[in-house]
Structure formats: structure tokens, C-alpha cells
Amino acid sequence: MHQIDPSSARLHALFVCCITDRPGHALAPWWGWPEVWAANLKRFICAAIAFAGAAASSTAAPISLQNPSFDSVFQTYKGGYPGTVSLAAVSLSAGGYCAANFGDGVFLTGIGFTSMWFDQSRETGTLHVSTYFGAASGWRGTGERDAVGYQALGWNYLALKPGASTADFSGYTVGDSVIDQLTEATIQADTLYTLSYLLGTRNATPPHTAGYLQGTAQRLTPEAASHPTPGNGNWAAQTLVFDTSRAENSALVGEPLTVGFSGGPGTSLLFDDVTLDASPLPDPSTLAPVITSVSPATGSTEGGMRVTLSGTHFLPGVTVKFGNQPATGVTRIDSTRLSVLTPAGSLGAVNVIALNPNTLSGALSGGYRYVPPAPVLPAQMRGISTSDTLLQADLFALLAQTDANVIRLGFSVDSPNPSPPTAQNPLAPYTANLATLDAALPLARAAGLKIVLCAAETHGWSPALFQGSAAELAIYREHLATFWTAIARRYLNEPAIVAYDLLNEPATDYFSQGAWYDNVLPAAIAAVRRVNPSIWLMVESEYWGQAGNFADMPLINDPYVIYSFHMYAPASFTSQGIANYIGYTATYPGPN
Amino acid sequence: MQTEINFSLAHPDKRIMVGEFGALRWADGADRWLNDCIELFEEYGWDWCNHSPSGWNGYNVTYSPDRENWQATAPDGGMRGAAWRILHEGFQLNGRDEYGIPNGWKARHFGAATGAKTEALDDWDADGMNNLDEYRAGTIPASAASRFQIVDFRIQSGGSHSLQWTSVAGKRYTIQGSANLAEGFADSGAKQIIATPPLNTHVIPADPAPSLYYRVVVEP
Numbered sequence: 001m002h003q004i005d006p007s008s009a010r011l012h013a014l015f016v017c018c019i020t021d022r023p024g025h026a027l028a029p030w031w032g033w034p035e036v037w038a039a040n041l042k043r044f045i046c047a048a049i050a051f052a053g054a055a056a057s058s059t060a061a062p063i064s065l066q067n068p069s070f071d072s073v074f075q076t077y078k079g080g081y082p083g084t085v086s087l088a089a090v091s092l093s094a095g096g097y098c099a100a101n102f103g104d105g106v107f108l109t110g111i112g113f114t115s116m117w118f119d120q121s122r123e124t125g126t127l128h129v130s131t132y133f134g135a136a137s138g139w140r141g142t143g144e145r146d147a148v149g150y151q152a153l154g155w156n157y158l159a160l161k162p163g164a165s166t167a168d169f170s171g172y173t174v175g176d177s178v179i180d181q182l183t184e185a186t187i188q189a190d191t192l193y194t195l196s197y198l199l200g201t202r203n204a205t206p207p208h209t210a211g212y213l214q215g216t217a218q219r220l221t222p223e224a225a226s227h228p229t230p231g232n233g234n235w236a237a238q239t240l241v242f243d244t245s246r247a248e249n250s251a252l253v254g255e256p257l258t259v260g261f262s263g264g265p266g267t268s269l270l271f272d273d274v275t276l277d278a279s280p281l282p283d284p285s286t287l288a289p290v291i292t293s294v295s296p297a298t299g300s301t302e303g304g305m306r307v308t309l310s311g312t313h314f315l316p317g318v319t320v321k322f323g324n325q326p327a328t329g330v331t332r333i334d335s336t337r338l339s340v341l342t343p344a345g346s347l348g349a350v351n352v353i354a355l356n357p358n359t360l361s362g363a364l365s366g367g368y369r370y371v372p373p374a375p376v377l378p379a380q381m382r383g384i385s386t387s388d389t390l391l392q393a394d395l396f397a398l399l400a401q402t403d404a405n406v407i408r409l410g411f412s413v414d415s416p417n418p419s420p421p422t423a424q425n426p427l428a429p430y431t432a433n434l435a436t437l438d439a440a441l442p443l444a445r446a447a448g449l450k451i452v453l454c455a456a457e458t459h460g461w462s463p464a465l466f467q468g469s470a471a472e473l474a475i476y477r478e479h480l481a482t483f484w485t486a487i488a489r490r491y492l493n494e495p496a497i498v499a500y501d502l503l504n505e506p507a508t509d510y511f512s513q514g515a516w517y518d519n520v521l522p523a524a525i526a527a528v529r530r531v532n533p534s535i536w537l538m539v540e541s542e543y544w545g546q547a548g549n550f551a552d553m554p555l556i557n558d559p560y561v562i563y564s565f566h567m568y569a570p571a572s573f574t575s576q577g578i579a580n581y582i583g584y585t586a587t588y589p590g591p592n
Numbered sequence: 593m594q595t596e597i598n599f600s601l602a603h604p605d606k607r608i609m610v611g612e613f614g615a616l617r618w619a620d621g622a623d624r625w626l627n628d629c630i631e632l633f634e635e636y637g638w639d640w641c642n643h644s645p646s647g648w649n650g651y652n653v654t655y656s657p658d659r660e661n662w663q664a665t666a667p668d669g670g671m672r673g674a675a676w677r678i679l680h681e682g683f684q685l686n687g688r689d690e691y692g693i694p695n696g697w698k699a700r701h702f703g704a705a706t707g708a709k710t711e712a713l714d715d716w717d718a719d720g721m722n723n724l725d726e727y728r729a730g731t732i733p734a735s736a737a738s739r740f741q742i743v744d745f746r747i748q749s750g751g752s753h754s755l756q757w758t759s760v761a762g763k764r765y766t767i768q769g770s771a772n773l774a775e776g777f778a779d780s781g782a783k784q785i786i787a788t789p790p791l792n793t794h795v796i797p798a799d800p801a802p803s804l805y806y807r808v809v810v811e812p
Binding site: 379540561 | 593594595596598599603605606607608609610611612613614615616618619620621622624625629637638639640641642643644645646647650654679680682683684685686687694696697762764784785786787788
């Protein structure tokens with residue numbers, strides 16, 4: 001049983017107005033039925049109020065109230081579209097109605113399907129999924145079908161629409177505003193109300209929907225807050241904080257509390273996952289800071305790294321120590337985040353301590369680890385890219401005629417006939433190429449040339465490694481990690497090698513996105529770091545590392561990372577006459 | 593490259609390397625493409641590696657751009673084309689002048705590594721700090737508004753002294769003091785002060801007796 005702390009009564013209500021409850025994903029086109037939301041909204045809020053009211057006299061943790069009619073609501077929606085289509089059920093192989101994840105199997109059961117749309121842009125339905133149906137011919141007919149199997153090839157949301165025309169969205173109107181009353185609750189004194197919800201937008205116009213708290217007639221004034229605007233078709237989490245100790249709000253104490261959402265004319269209300277949290281304002285003199293994390297959690301013994309401390313109760317004037325050394329440049333972002341510069345320190349882990357002006361302190365034991373300084377990179381690196389067998393004296397002779405200061409070295413298994421790796425010698429497949437590299441290192445040192453060693457076609461690599469099974473990818477991931485751990489050991493004290501480019505041109509595609517960043521890359525980073533905590537790591541972007549794919553590049557939680565891409569655009573120009581570009585004769589600059 | 597530019601602007605502290613870039617030497621305009629790429633990389637301060645003056649002759653600008661002759665197997669030493677010269681000039685940005693200022697730093701701020709007012713002891717922006725001092729301090733040599741200076745000094749109640757100066761990320765500072773200018777400056781004990789841009793503030797305690805004169809030194 002859940003119980004509620006009367007001093008911290010929380011009200012959680014789930015509003016289901018769209019088929020997803022996942023932030024950051026596109027909305028499906030059910031935005032257009034405000035009257036349905038309004039009805040459901042009212043029901044949920046009433047349910048939530050009744051719950052909170054009943055529990056207000058008992059004590060303990062927050063509760064979460066789920067919409068009890070979630071499933072049936074969607075059945076209604078799905079069956080309620082104008083036209084003759086009748087959809088009996090939608091199921092996902094992964095379960096759940098809403099989130100047809102990338103690659104999930106989606107099964108529709110019903111009759112009267114004439115065409116079907118996967119709708120990313122929602123309003124125009126520009127993505128006609130019939131293109132992607134495995135059995136297109138049988139599927140596009142107008143006859144009745146009992147069940148249709150469909151694989152969601154990357155779009156997250158499923159929209160079913162009768163008729164074959166993109167213009168056939170009539171009958172879906174957009175509401176202007178919805179306000180619902182929470183008449184059973186009253187505004188409490190000296191209380192912090194936190195209203196959180198997901199805000200959606202359905203067109204390029206900034207959303208006008210906003211949540212608010214209101215008394216009898218007047219709205220509470222929120223604290224200044226940033227309100228991230230969701231991109232078109234996406235959700236963004238919004239949080240509004242209302243402090244009833246503020247003069248302009250204290251006048252409303254005791255009035256009935258309303259939670260409302262308003263939309264401007266012509267906008268639809270798109271919100272979900274609404275939570276209202278009421279907690280008494282704490283007494284600042286009793287607050288001890290709590291540090292929950294430090295990011296990045298490692299850095300150079302030289303100090304001077306900017307790191308973010310997360311936690312709670314960081315009061316204005318808070319100071320920070322790493323071990324015994326005070327951090328400088330302390331910037332209090334808010335009560336939960338501090339940005340500080342690390343002091344110099346000794347190798348190893350230290351406690352991170354925050355001290356509030358009220359003399360209360362909190363420590364994160366071993367919260368920061370000092371590692372050796374990274375190799376000093378040239379202020380800017382300008383050089384060449386080449387590969388293992390070509391690292392010969394003639395190349396150094398050529399570069400000696402220039403001011404080039406770096407060689408990026410693609411490194412692969414010996415060719416032909418690499419030896420298989422063994423437990424004793426995981427680098428056996430690279431015997432000849434390592435000999436070439438070892439012979440070249442004195443030349444590189446003498447010339448002041450830095451080497452970025454890049455894993456290219458290493459043991460287990462194949463051109464389609466990201467297109468195979470998860471099990472095959474896991475095997476490659478282990479091979480690559482083994483390679484990096486062994487290389488990091490071998491060259492731990494080699495000054496000429498300054499960075500490891502963890503994988504050349506990660507060959508992910510639309511269907512395997514994330515397989516590099518989320519799967520193989522973390523293992524490769526860990527493989528180097530368990531041996532060498534501070535050599536520079538280089539991370540190429542997905543989609544073969546080609547230019548234009550940095551939108552999804554993750555920020556790696558490590559102080560020594562170089563982010564990398566390859567520039568061959570446009571390929572029809574740079575690669576004309578070879579491979580896929582035979583016959584191309586583009587010139588540069590091109591017509592424009 | 594818009595996504596890379598966006599990333600670079602959003603995360604100016606992150607290092608970016610163009611690990612490979614290149615065009616087949618017979619592509620009409622390969623030299624201009626190469627030149628434009630390098631200019632763009634330099635504009636954003638990215639590291640770059642050309643692919644490749646080593647290995648297969650297709651992307652190898654040490655070979656002649658002659659399309660008909662593209663299967664040649666030996667570098668055409670005397671016939672290297674404009675693309676090679678462009679690459680060579682790009683590499684020259686790694687060079688430094690006699691005072692140790694990188695050519696690339698000058699090119700980024702002045703548009704070229706050579707020319708009027710680009711020498712180390714010149715003062716391009718006429719703000720009183722010569723180019724060498726701006727390089728050492730990390731300030732912008734082409735902006736008179738960007739210079740290393742003490743902007744505030746005050747004697748606080750209790751007798752401590754508070755100094756404030758313009759600071760640049762990554763630099764460290766030493767405060768030196770003097771009670772008598774004729775005797776010169778000595779370290780005040782405040783060393784290895786990490787930059788907190790755009791300004792650093794440092795308080796020198798009242799005990800022991802603070803100096804009469806101060807100067808802030810950028811540590812090498």
C-alpha cells in the first residue's frame with residue numbers, strides 16, 4: 001500500500017492524450033480530439049484528487065496514479081476514425097500500444113484496411129508505409145484482411161488512416177483551450193508546488209500550451225524557469241515551480257487550487273504525464289548539501305578541469321573541496337547543480353565535499369579520480385591519414401619536407417593470412433603490422449610527428465558487422481575491446497602515440513543506428529581506460545563517420561576525447577570515376 | 593558539415609578532428625575543394641588529416657592531377673599539382689615564428705600568417721598589447737577589447753586587498769607584489785591560480801602585510 005506524507009502530499013495524474021508517453025519521440029496524429037481529452041482529463045484529475053484526498057491523513061512515499069482505462073481509450077481511438085476501417089487490435093512484438101520502436105514487429109488485426117500510414121510528420125502523413133511492406137501487393141488491396149504483419153522500419157509511431165489521400169484528415173479539429181478544476185484542493189502556505197508535464201508540439205509554430213496553477217481567479221506566479229521547446233512533433237519535459245511564500249502568491253493561500261493547461265487560439269493542447277508535487281518549503285539553516293554525482297568523474301592531476309556536481313541543497317555561497325583542496329570557479333547553477341574547476345591533486349580517488357554557508361556539509365566518497373595528464377597535443381593537428389603497411393621511411397621523408405605534425409594510422413590485421421589471436425597473444429593477427437609500426441616510432445619521435453592509432457579492419461571486423469545479428473555484434477565488440485586493451489598495454493609509455501581512434505568509419509546505417517554509440521563504443525572506451533586512463537580517445541560519428549552526422553554525436557563522459565568525422569562530400573565529386581561514381585564528371589565549385 | 597559546425601559551436605571546449613578528407617586528384621576543381629575544406633577547418637580550429645599523400649594514387653595529391661595518367665605508380669615529383677601546394681601551405685600553419693607563435697594562430701586571427709602588423713612585436717589591434725603578449729595571454733589579438741589587464745583593485749575592510757583581472761580559459765596566473773618598486777616584484781604566494789573567465793578575482797589577506805603594488809603574471 002502506498003501512503004502519503006501529509007507534509008508532502010503529491011498528486012500524480014497521467015493524462016493520455018496521445019499514443020505515446022515517451023519524451024523525445026514523435027507524436028502520433030491523435031492530437032486532434034480535444035473533447036476526448038477534456039473528458040478524460042476531467043476523469044483523471046478527479047480520480048487523482050479523490051486519491052490524494054483520501055490519503056492525506058496517512059504518511060509516506062509519493063504515489064503514482066495510472067489511468068485505469070488506458071487500454072480502452074485507445075481501442076476507442078483506433079476504432080473511432082471516420083471511414084470504414086475497423087481495427088480490432090494493435091500489438092507489438094515488444095508489447096504495449098504506443099511505442100513502436102525501431103525494428104519492432106507491429107501486428108494489426110481488423111478489416112477494411114485500404115492503406116496505412118506511418119506518420120512521422122503527422123500533419124501531412126508524408127511517409128507512405130506501403131513502400132515498406134514486405135507483402136505490398138496483398139496489403140494494398142481493399143479486401144478484408146484478418147491480420148497483417150508489419151515491421152516498423154524505424155518510425156516510432158503508428159497511425160492508421162482510412163482512404164488513400166493525404167488530404168483525408170478532415171474531421172479532426174483542434175481545440176483552443178482546456179481548463180479543468182481541482183476544486184477539492186486548496187493552496188497551502190509556505191509550499192513549493194512543482195508542476196511537471198510533457199509538452200508536445202505538432203507544427204513548426206512554437207507551442208502555446210502552458211500549464212498553470214490558479215486560485216479562485218488569479219494564477220500563481222511561477223519561479224523563473226527555462227521552458228525547452230520541443231521540436232516539431234516531439235515532446236519536451238516542462239517544469240514549473242510555484243513558491244507560495246512569495247508575496248504575490250501568499251495572497252492566494254487557502255483558495256481552491258486549479259491545475260490548468262491553456263492553449264492559444266488555433267493551437268492544440270498537447271500534454272502528458274502531469275505531476276503536481278507539493279512540499280513544504282525547507283528551512284535553509286537545516287539543509288545539508290548532498291552530492292550524488294560528479295561529471296566527468298575523472299581528470300588530470302594538474303587540475304583546472306571544469307566539472308559538474310549534481311545533488312541537492314546546494315545553497316548560495318556553497319564551497320567545494322576535492323580531498324583537502326578547495327575548488328575554484330564555483331558557479332552555482334541551481335540548488336541541484338554546481339560547476340567548479342578542479343584543483344590540482346595526486347593520483348587516485350578523492351572525496352568531493354560540498355560545504356553550505358550554514359556549515360553543513362556533504363561528501364561523495366571517492367567521487368573524483370585524478371589520473372595522469374593526457375598527452376599534450378599540438379595546439380592544432382594538421383597532417384595526413386594513412387594505413388599500417390605504408391608507415392615507411394619514404395613517407396617520413398615526404399613529410400619531412402612539410403610541417404605536418406600528425407599521422408592518423410588506420411590499423412588492420414596482417415594481410416594476407418593473419419595469425420589467429422591467442423589468449424597469450426591477442427595481437428598475433430597484427431604481428432607484421434606491429435613490427436612496421438615499432439620500426440616507425442623512432443622516426444615519428446625524431447620528426448615530432450604524433451600518431452593517432454585507428455582500429456580499421458581489426459580481428460573480427462567485417463564490412464557489414466553492424467548489419468548482422470546482436471550475437472555477432474557482441475562477438476566483434478569483444479574482439480575490438482581485446483584489441484584495444486592489448487594495444488593500450490603495449491604502447492602505454494609511447495610518447496609518439498597520442499590518441500586512439502576507436503573505430504574507423506563505424507558502418508552503421510538507418511537500421512542499426514545506436515549500435516556504435518550505445519553498444520560497441522562504450523566497451524572500446526572501457527577497454528582502453530582500464531589500462532590507460534588518460535590517452536586521448538577519438539570517436540567517429542555513425543554512418544561511416546561521414547560529414548553531416550554529428551547531430552546525434554553523444555558527449556562522452558571522459559575528459560580526453562576528440563570527436564571526429566570524415567569529409568568526402570559530395571562523393572559524386574570527390575570520388576568520381578571509382579566505385580559507385582563511375583561516369584561522374586562533377587566539377588567544383590558546382591552550379592548553384 | 594552543418595551538424596559538425598553546430599556541434600563545434602555548441603561545445604567550444606571539445607576538440608574535433610577531420611580524420612580524413614580528400615578528393616580524387618583528377619576531379620576537376622579538387623584543388624579548390626581541398627583549399628575550401630582547409631579554410632573551413634581552420635575557421636573552426638579543427639584538426640585535420642588529408643587522405644592521403646601516402647598510398648593509392650587516386651586520393652594521393654603527390655601525383656599529377658592528370659586524369660589520363662592516373663594509373664601511374666610513381667610520384668610525379670616535379671609535376672605535383674596545385675592540390676599538393678595547397679596541402680603543403682596548410683601544413684605550414686603548423687610552423688611557428690621565431691618567438692614561437694604558431695602560423696595557424698596568426699592566420700586564424702589576421703587572415704594570413706604574414707603581412708603588415710602580423711609580426712610578434714607588432715600590435716595588430718593597437719590595444720597596447722603586442723601580438724606576442726596576446727598570444728601568451730590567450731587574448732584576441734585582433735580585438736582591442738580583448739586584452740590582459742587588471743580591471744579592479746580595492747582595499748577591503750580589514751585590510752585585505754582584492755584584485756580583479758581579465759582571464760582566459762586554460763591559463764594560470766601568479767600574483768606578484770612589491771612594497772617598493774625600486775626593489776622589483778616578488779611572488780606573493782598566490783600562484784597556479786586557475787582562470788575563471790571572463791574575470792578572476794583574488795583576495796590577498798591582510799596578514800602578513802599586503803604589498804603596495806601588484807602585478808598579475810600569466811604562467812607559461
